[in-house]
Amino acid sequence: MSHDLHVHFSLEQPPSDDVLTPSLHGSAPFDNPPPWEPHFEDLSFQSSSPLLHRRPLDPPPHCFSTPSPLRIRSHDFPPFRIPAVSNKLTDGFRVLCPHNILEGHGITRSDWVLFLQDLGVAARLSREGLSAVGSRAPVAPLIAHCIFPSRVLGAVYDGHFARSPLEEVRALLQIWNQCAFERRKIRVSLEARPIGTNRKRSYALIVESL
Numbered sequence: 001m002s003h004d005l006h007v008h009f010s011l012e013q014p015p016s017d018d019v020l021t022p023s024l025h026g027s028a029p030f031d032n033p034p035p036w037e038p039h040f041e042d043l044s045f046q047s048s049s050p051l052l053h054r055r056p057l058d059p060p061p062h063c064f065s066t067p068s069p070l071r072i073r074s075h076d077f078p079p080f081r082i083p084a085v086s087n088k089l090t091d092g093f094r095v096l097c098p099h100n101i102l103e104g105h106g107i108t109r110s111d112w113v114l115f116l117q118d119l120g121v122a123a124r125l126s127r128e129g130l131s132a133v134g135s136r137a138p139v140a141p142l143i144a145h146c147i148f149p150s151r152v153l154g155a156v157y158d159g160h161f162a163r164s165p166l167e168e169v170r171a172l173l174q175i176w177n178q179c180a181f182e183r184r185k186i187r188v189s190l191e192a193r194p195i196g197t198n199r200k201r202s203y204a205l206i207v208e209s210l
Contacts, residue, residue: 036078038098043113044085055125056118056132056172063111064179069104072185077101077209082116084203087195089165090127092120093205105184105209115176115188119205122172123165131163133171166192185210 080098085091095116097109122132163171173190181187189206 036080038077038080038101040096040098043095043097054118054121056122057175061111061114061180063107066106068184069106072105073209074185075209076104079206079208081191082205082207085120087200087202089123089169089203090120092117092123093203098207102186105186107180107184107186111180115180116205119169119172122168126163126165126168129162131168133168133175182210 082093082096084093093116095113097112102112103109118132125132170190173188177187187208187210189208191204191206192201193204194200195202
């Protein structure tokens with residue numbers, strides 16, 4: 001039975017401990033980076049120039065509303081890792097496209113590139129006091145079919161509800177998981193690992209087949 005209809009999302013309160021971020025849906029975090037790596041096409045250097053004026057989710061990505069494939073294999077690839085460009089989330093993630101993996105789940109190359117680019121854009125917007133997903137007030141909006149009213153896109157934060165780049169990336173990840181990935185048997189989680197004894201962290205996305 002198709003799961004394309006009546007997709008809802010809610011923005012949950014981010015966890016207070018951001019040293020190691022588990023999956024947004026409660027599964028255990030990865031203690032070590034997944035050892036397996038697919039064949040990647042690296043589009044990082046081709047994907048930086050058009051991002052200056054784009055806002056994530058405005059308009060919503062096509063894959064939020066297009067149907068999922070009728071048959072999707074479960075657990076058909078091991079988890080793999082997409083590293084961040086640096087230890088600053090505002091620098092974004094490397095735009096690595098796995099060869100012949102996500103297409104079978106109904107995620108196109110352009111969907112994936114947009115997703116990775118927009119995580120970096122969302123982090124940079126939060127630094128400017130803007131949100132890709134809107135203010136936390138009202139809390140937990142329910143939006144059928146993932147169609148977003150204009151008031152929640154690129155909204156200026158209420159000063160009491162400002163989110164950090166880490167929190168904003170988490171919130172955007174949650175929306176992509178709920179509106180596009182999970183119904184196609186994919187989940188993307190954010191991993192944040194401490195670097196030495198200072199407060200710096202390394203970041204990566206963990207992509208898994210459900």
